[in-house]
Amino acid sequence: MNTPQDDTRFERGLALLREIELDLGNEHGLLHGMRVHAPRFKRRTIEMFGDFYAGEQTVDLKTKLLLAVAHASHQASDEGLLEFHIGAALKAGWSQVQVVEVLELAAAFAGWQTAIRAVQIAVRTFEKCASAEKK
Template sequence: MPNNAATRAERFASGMAALDSIHDDAGHGVIESLADIAPELGHQIVAWGYGDILSRPGLEPQQRQLVTLGILTGMGGSDAQLEVHIGASLNVGLTPQQIIEVFLQSAVYCGFPRALNAVAAARKVFAERGLLPLD
């Protein structure tokens, strides 16, 4: 934790500010979907994931999203999370072409099936935002 003196509520507030700056309804929907079954997991995603990690000064939001897209692609089986972070990537200023480039690069290290699954997630998000066809 960057600030050991920060309270639970302060960490959550810091995380919500970061989440608000990156995500739209999809990101918030993830947290809300946990309220009735795993509220502590939702709290930790916000307080630790966004408040302590994504708020760090070492990388810009665009760089963090590039890393996240690459990792989620490599992991496989993370289509829902990819969709949320593809949207977040667009929100922080990445272009659809840059996002597709991540998946092309990922194919070299993760394989074509995982890259194709990531592109399918991108197609869904891009279509919802009226960004297809790409030039």
């Protein structure tokens, strides 16, 4: 059973996702399929996004999203998570060049193979954004 505090966290998370998520043509975005197969996990994930990205914190949302790109690039095999954060970073106002520079920096920590894979995901994400803009 959800408490009023859980409901508040959930609503804050939903509002945050609406603010940062860029439509990249994925139905339900990053959390695709969870509504039916893992609804409690989806809810907790949405609450977590609200906790981590929203509210009064010393690091602004735009910076957090670019940091998330750097961290997600270390797990480049999870394309959806990296794509989501690249799209959110672009929506927040970071340029494609800035996103790629962060991925280049990540190579020092994650290795070149991982960074190359992350840049490939970024390029595909940029192409999806360009296609969406044309529609």
